[in-house]
Amino acid sequence: MVNDRVLLQMSNISKMFPGVKALSNVDFDLRAGEIHALMGENGAGKSTLIKVITGVDKPELGEITLEGNIIHPASPRDAQKLGISTVFQEVNLCPNLSVAENISIGHETIRYGFINSSDAKAKAKQLLKQLDVDIDVTRTLADYSVSIQQMVAIARALNIDKTKVLILDEPTSSLDAYEVRKLFDVMLKLKKNGIGIIFITHFIDQVYEVADRITVLRQGKLIGTYETNTLPRLKLVYSMIGKELENLDSLSKMKGELTKRTEVEPFMQVKALGSKGSIQPFDLEINKGEVLGFGGLLGSGRSEAAHLIFGVDIPDSGTLTVNKKEYRHLSPLKSILNGIGLCPEDRKTEGIISDLTVRENIVIALQVGQGWFQYIPMKKQYEIADKFIQSLNINTPSPDQLIKNLSGGNQQKVILARWLATHVKFLILDEPTRGIDIGTKAEIQKMVISLAEEGKAIVFISSELDEVVRCSNRMMIMRDHQKVAELEGDKVNLEEVMQIIAGRSELEKA
Amino acid sequence: MRAASPLRLIRKYLSIIATILLFVLAFVAASLKYKGFGTLQVFFNMLIDNSFIIISAVGVTFVIISGNIDLSMGAMIAFTSMLAAALTENLHVNPLLTIAIVIAVGALIGTALGAIITFFKVPPFIATLAGMFMARGLCFLISIEAISINDPFFRAVSLYRIHLFGKAFISINVVIMLVVVLAAIYLAHFTRFGRTVYAIGGNEQSAMLMGLPVNRTKVLVYTLNGICSAVAGITYAFYMLSGYGLNANGFELDIISSVVIGGTPLSGGSGYLVGTVFGVLIQGIIQNVIAFNGTLNSWWTRIIVGLLTLMFIVMQRAFSAIKRKGSTSTFEMKSE
Ligand SMILES: Nc1ncnc2c1ncn2[C@@H]1O[C@H](COP(=O)(O)OP(=O)(O)OP(=O)(O)O)[C@@H](O)[C@H]1O
Numbered sequence A: 001m002v003n004d005r006v007l008l009q010m011s012n013i014s015k016m017f018p019g020v021k022a023l024s025n026v027d028f029d030l031r032a033g034e035i036h037a038l039m040g041e042n043g044a045g046k047s048t049l050i051k052v053i054t055g056v057d058k059p060e061l062g063e064i065t066l067e068g069n070i071i072h073p074a075s076p077r078d079a080q081k082l083g084i085s086t087v088f089q090e091v092n093l094c095p096n097l098s099v100a101e102n103i104s105i106g107h108e109t110i111r112y113g114f115i116n117s118s119d120a121k122a123k124a125k126q127l128l129k130q131l132d133v134d135i136d137v138t139r140t141l142a143d144y145s146v147s148i149q150q151m152v153a154i155a156r157a158l159n160i161d162k163t164k165v166l167i168l169d170e171p172t173s174s175l176d177a178y179e180v181r182k183l184f185d186v187m188l189k190l191k192k193n194g195i196g197i198i199f200i201t202h203f204i205d206q207v208y209e210v211a212d213r214i215t216v217l218r219q220g221k222l223i224g225t226y227e228t229n230t231l232p233r234l235k236l237v238y239s240m241i242g243k244e245l246e247n248l249d250s251l252s253k254m255k256g257e258l259t260k261r262t263e264v265e266p267f268m269q270v271k272a273l274g275s276k277g278s279i280q281p282f283d284l285e286i287n288k289g290e291v292l293g294f295g296g297l298l299g300s301g302r303s304e305a306a307h308l309i310f311g312v313d314i315p316d317s318g319t320l321t322v323n324k325k326e327y328r329h330l331s332p333l334k335s336i337l338n339g340i341g342l343c344p345e346d347r348k349t350e351g352i353i354s355d356l357t358v359r360e361n362i363v364i365a366l367q368v369g370q371g372w373f374q375y376i377p378m379k380k381q382y383e384i385a386d387k388f389i390q391s392l393n394i395n396t397p398s399p400d401q402l403i404k405n406l407s408g409g410n411q412q413k414v415i416l417a418r419w420l421a422t423h424v425k426f427l428i429l430d431e432p433t434r435g436i437d438i439g440t441k442a443e444i445q446k447m448v449i450s451l452a453e454e455g456k457a458i459v460f461i462s463s464e465l466d467e468v469v470r471c472s473n474r475m476m477i478m479r480d481h482q483k484v485a486e487l488e489g490d491k492v493n494l495e496e497v498m499q500i501i502a503g504r505s506e507l508e509k510a
Numbered sequence B: 001m002r003a004a005s006p007l008r009l010i011r012k013y014l015s016i017i018a019t020i021l022l023f024v025l026a027f028v029a030a031s032l033k034y035k036g037f038g039t040l041q042v043f044f045n046m047l048i049d050n051s052f053i054i055i056s057a058v059g060v061t062f063v064i065i066s067g068n069i070d071l072s073m074g075a076m077i078a079f080t081s082m083l084a085a086a087l088t089e090n091l092h093v094n095p096l097l098t099i100a101i102v103i104a105v106g107a108l109i110g111t112a113l114g115a116i117i118t119f120f121k122v123p124p125f126i127a128t129l130a131g132m133f134m135a136r137g138l139c140f141l142i143s144i145e146a147i148s149i150n151d152p153f154f155r156a157v158s159l160y161r162i163h164l165f166g167k168a169f170i171s172i173n174v175v176i177m178l179v180v181v182l183a184a185i186y187l188a189h190f191t192r193f194g195r196t197v198y199a200i201g202g203n204e205q206s207a208m209l210m211g212l213p214v215n216r217t218k219v220l221v222y223t224l225n226g227i228c229s230a231v232a233g234i235t236y237a238f239y240m241l242s243g244y245g246l247n248a249n250g251f252e253l254d255i256i257s258s259v260v261i262g263g264t265p266l267s268g269g270s271g272y273l274v275g276t277v278f279g280v281l282i283q284g285i286i287q288n289v290i291a292f293n294g295t296l297n298s299w300w301t302r303i304i305v306g307l308l309t310l311m312f313i314v315m316q317r318a319f320s321a322i323k324r325k326g327s328t329s330t331f332e333m334k335s336e
């Protein structure tokens, strides 16, 4: 039920950052009872537009009206009071508070001067139930995975009474298909109640599933606002990246060449590696010149398997053999000395060093690998940084920009560049394309395959199955914290993988 | 859903349990070693001799939980007790009015420091260091000499003994301290203000994006701390019955180390007031042991407190590592 009543109107919004025009003269409007998707490449200005609405950033120019009245929100707090509730990109909650406290804080009911904690818990449980999440709300937020934290952030945004506008900045980038489904159900219900929803994502399918209208930004400029059902996908992509999307056929050709090679040289042998309560023991061979994909649902144990191999978590059974030496377990340092690198999934807490520049963030792993006494000359550092800024299309005014000033997706690209720049022999990439725009995704997939061509061993983990399938020569499929299958050659195709994930192997056994 | 397991509760309260355990063990050990140590009165004396430290440490606990720091407490205690002495003795102001004025001044200075830190983004270390110099300077502006307090009200409060369990007694300062601690526990755990303080210590940027009143709360934390310093100054005046610009020297470091020994990490985001109380009392035991022993130099207090503080900082590191480990091995189930 979309009525044409305009709820939120932004006109002629401009926002400058040193060296960057993040928004130039952008117009945007949101109607009551509509889901309005905001799309664009990494660094296009989507999050900045949200920050202008919520009072985090002040625009140099422009006017915002809510239900016809001009508003000047000075902080997210102001915005909330006006009825604008927001889930910002990346989880923005307090890791030290409990789930219930995170959801209720600022809106607790007070009884006789005391916070009513049992009410807060009940409310939190009920809100999470809407999203079909059943967890112990008294536990600290930090105890939960990124996807649960994301659901908690969404539940918090739903907690605000009198919400007129709900803003969701990439809420689905770390959710699995089931969780996305639940989120969409809730969004559709809110829409029926006349709430206007701004929805940001890089997943085109999701946009076509729920959005009524789409607004596209490119390099801070408004490209246009379209009705979803009159905009063909190709045209949407074209308006986002300003050119045709590259054909992915070249990718499968590259992969084909890779698979055809006959002799494989093992890099690491994993035997019965496991950890109680985390992963059932599994065997695995990791070969040079090969992309090994880890497939499975979110929470099926893919990242945990990678952590056991790399030595972030210590296995309690099994062995690893690298360079003809057998280990009970590795540690991050031992792994690095053996030429193994891990690009972690959770970039916010494990990845970026926010007060260093883009260049420094890129070269740091390389520098560590060389030892602190062999300082990489400045000229070389800039060369490396420039190379990756080019090839990964990192949107930054210069290599000397502080990484914290980059957009979310561009930060992710920098982390990836950090590991691609090292001379590791075996690289584990955990969700390397999360939050990255479609244009660059293909670029990254290409890079992964060419690294394997150079003879490196690669483990590629992603929730997007088609992406893993497109890049991998071999795949390990996981379900419920267990390795359930290993596929090779032609068997690595979407249908096969989906069936196994859905539980076919169990049917066969029966 | 799992019920809260006892193990998890223990993990949650690990650092505070460690502090209380250390206190009990030290008290028992000292009682076994020194005759006459293990009496109620010795314990009460620790409360009497440290009530002003505890009161100030309560305020600082809020500051540290919010992820900030304060270095001005020692100077503030000296200044406010000096102010109380000057008002009653030199200007003959009514003692109750004196107390009200001193608390108002403490609140004002705290608010000013908080505003400078919050709105001008001056690092708290620097702003409160300046506050410390200023407060010391103000002491000597009032008087270079010590002012002894002869006001009958102050003397009466100072000398009053409240008998508990037979012969043992506490002072009014101890009662004031207990009231302050209870009020602080209420503020920390049962009000929005307290929750927000923990949230800011957890992640200030997130707290702002969650729509919490971050700036206001940061200023209020320093206001509260200023009030605590002033109350500490008044109780210190009751205790000493004089004011002097060189008093309370180095208290700020004793106080900060008590908070840390009490289980509040300097990085902020967690901590309990009960821990702070025991943190101070552990220092009280060390002082008393040195007094009972008679041959040890009193500098040993500082050395031991220094070592303990280091130990607790290392321990907190280890605890947070355990906590993290505990969370990575638990994976959550989704209901179908
Ligand atoms: N605080 C800041 N200081 C300097 N530049 C900034 C700041 N915040 C954002 N920018 C710049 O503004 C531009 C737009 O960033 P924004 O975060 O809005 O992108 P986005 O569209 O949300 O991208 P993504 O899909 O990666 O999240 C980027 O070039 C970014 O580097």
Ligand SMILES: [Mg+2]
Residues within 6 Å of the ligand: A046, A047, A048, A089, A169, A407, A408, A409
């Ligand atoms: Mg963004």
